[in-house]
Amino acid sequence: MRLVVENLSIEYATDEGPVRAVDDVSFELPAGQRLGLVGESGCGKTTVAKSLIGLLPENGSVVEGSIRLEDGDRTVEVTEADPKTLRSIRWRDLAIVSQSAMNALDPVYTVGDQIAEAIRLHENVSKQSALGRAERLLDRVGLDSERTESYPHQLSGGMRQRVMIAMALALEPAFILADEPTTALDVITQDHILAQIDRLTDETGNSLLMITHDISVVAETCDRVGVMYAGELVEVGPLETVFTEPEHPYTQGLLNAFPSLADAESELITVAGEPPDLHSPPTGCRFYDRCPYREERCREARPALTPRESGQSARCYVTEDGLDLDENYERIMEETDRWHRL
Numbered sequence: 001m002r003l004v005v006e007n008l009s010i011e012y013a014t015d016e017g018p019v020r021a022v023d024d025v026s027f028e029l030p031a032g033q034r035l036g037l038v039g040e041s042g043c044g045k046t047t048v049a050k051s052l053i054g055l056l057p058e059n060g061s062v063v064e065g066s067i068r069l070e071d072g073d074r075t076v077e078v079t080e081a082d083p084k085t086l087r088s089i090r091w092r093d094l095a096i097v098s099q100s101a102m103n104a105l106d107p108v109y110t111v112g113d114q115i116a117e118a119i120r121l122h123e124n125v126s127k128q129s130a131l132g133r134a135e136r137l138l139d140r141v142g143l144d145s146e147r148t149e150s151y152p153h154q155l156s157g158g159m160r161q162r163v164m165i166a167m168a169l170a171l172e173p174a175f176i177l178a179d180e181p182t183t184a185l186d187v188i189t190q191d192h193i194l195a196q197i198d199r200l201t202d203e204t205g206n207s208l209l210m211i212t213h214d215i216s217v218v219a220e221t222c223d224r225v226g227v228m229y230a231g232e233l234v235e236v237g238p239l240e241t242v243f244t245e246p247e248h249p250y251t252q253g254l255l256n257a258f259p260s261l262a263d264a265e266s267e268l269i270t271v272a273g274e275p276p277d278l279h280s281p282p283t284g285c286r287f288y289d290r291c292p293y294r295e296e297r298c299r300e301a302r303p304a305l306t307p308r309e310s311g312q313s314a315r316c317y318v319t320e321d322g323l324d325l326d327e328n329y330e331r332i333m334e335e336t337d338r339w340h341r342l
């Protein structure tokens with residue numbers, strides 16, 4: 001099964017006019033691949049995630065593009081699917097683990113009953129057999145199978161998130177969509193949960209779409225990465241090439257803010273300024289105001305996402321013309337105040 005997102009644009013209706021939260025985003029997620037979507041708050045990650053399962057809020061709509069689940073002869077166009085089709089896709093084809101899902105457990109039922117119920121909603125099996133599966137699922141995510149008897153309030157945050165992962169795995173979906181799955185957890189629990197997601201996707205061969213503001217989460221769990229900025233995908237490609245030879249200045253800025261990912265000696269850099277207002281985005285490159293490499297043409301017209309020799313694609317004129325960001329880094333740090341050393 002393959003997930004194909006093509007030229008996806010999504011708008012929210014607001015009192016101040018439409019907000020284009022996602023603009024012309026394309027990516028593919030083939031079976032067994034693990035893709036991370038990363039970017040700062042407000043760049044449109046959650047909007048993409050919600051659209052994939054047909055759960056945009058009422059004032060949000062897909063205004064262009066396509067989201068397809070392709071499985072041999074069967075293709076589902078998610079943007080046109082009716083509620084019944086969407087319900088059958090959720091959990092069975094594409095299961096979600098999110099931060100809010102952790103609080104979605106019902107306080108009055110045991111976690112075993114809740115997992116069993118989720119299974120029985122989609123499959124015609126006895127309660128006893130569904131409960132047996134719930135026990136095995138808890139065991140797989142590193143919880144004692146006796147925890148099926150526990151109520152949510154008897155579990156820690158990390159344990160509840162493991163229950164949500166167990167629930168996501170219950171119907172053996174082809175895709176796991178993880179939207180900031182560890183943000184509210186302490187660092188050690190975060191590490192355990194990420195290692196768990198990493199191991200389980202390895203074992204099951206599930207595809208994973210990891211959505212996060214934290215590039216180190218992507219480093220830990222994914223083999224490809226897409227970088228979002230102000231509603232656009234500005235760079236996408238294999239994790240290693242994007243991390244070692246970024247082709248978009250925003251990616252470089254993001255990496256420099258996490259020096260441990262580059263090398264231990266490198267300094268911490270912040271990118272000055274704010275993303276543009278999505279009510280009236282600039283005509284040219286959206287990173288123009290903050291970009292230390294900018295040229296006049298970048299303000300005039302928006303660059304396309306173009307493939308690069310190193311294996312990734314990026315939306316940037318200057319690197320498209322061959323500028324090596326790494327080689328020019330020191331010069332740029334001296335010449336501009338758009339990035340700050342901390």
Ligand SMILES: Nc1ncnc2c1ncn2[C@@H]1O[C@H](COP(=O)(O)OP(=O)(O)OP(=O)(O)O)[C@@H](O)[C@H]1O
Pocket residue numbers: 012013014019021039040041042043044045046047048057059060213278
């Ligand atoms: N229901 C809504 N109505 C109007 N605007 C919205 C709505 N939801 C999101 N937006 C706007 O759409 C843009 C993208 O938001 P989105 O939540 O997808 O970003 P994000 O990258 O997931 O950020 P965060 O990590 O903070 O959730 C933002 O400018 C946000 O203000």
